[in-house]
Amino acid sequence: MSQFVRDARIAQIYEGTNGIQAMDLCGRKLAQNGGAAIQAFFKMVGEDIAEAKGDETLAPFAEKLEKALGEHQAATMWFMQNAMQNPNHLGAGAHHYMHIMGIVTLGLMWLRMAKVAKATLAGSPEDPAFYEAKLATARYYMDRYLPDAGALRRKLESGSDSMMALGEDAFATAA
Secondary structure, rough: OHHHHHHHHHHHHHHHHHHHHHHHHHHOOOOHHHHHHHHHHHHHHHHHHHHHOOOOOOOHHHHHHHHHHHHHHHHHHHHHHHOOOOHHHHHHHHHHHHHHHHHHHHHHHHHHHHHHHHOOOOOOOHHHHHHHHHHHHHHHHHOOOOHHHHHHHHHHOOOOOOOOOHHHHHOOOOO
C-alpha cells in the first residue's frame, strides 16, 4: 500500500515537471537562434518522409507522418504569431505543443524502424517475426497516434481565453 501512495505522490511531481519542460520548450527553445533548431528538425523529418515516399511499403507511413508534421508546423507558426502578443496563449498551449512534438518525433523513429525492418526482412533474417512485428507496430503507431497531432493543434489554437476567463476572486478560499 505504501508503494501506491509514493507512486501517486511522485506522479504529481512528474506532472509539474512536464509543465515546466513544456514552458521551457515553447518559451525559450522554439525562438532561440531565430527558430533554427525547430527548422532543422522540420527539415530532418521532411527528408526522411521524402525518402520513404519512394518505397511502396513505407509510403503510407510517410504520408501519415507528413500530415502530423504539417500539424506540428502549423502549431509552431500559431505560437510564433500569437504567443508573443499574449503570453497566456503560451501557458495554455505549451503542454499540447510538447505532446505534438513528441508524437511527431516518435513517428519519425517508427518510420526509421520500419525502414530497417523492411530492409532486414529482404535479407532473410533468422527471426522474421520480430521484424514483421516492427512493421505492424509502426503501422499501429501511424494509424492510432499520429492523428492526435491535429486534435492537439486545435486545442493549442483555441488560445487562453477560456482558461483565463475566471478572475482571481474565483480562486479565493471558500468560506
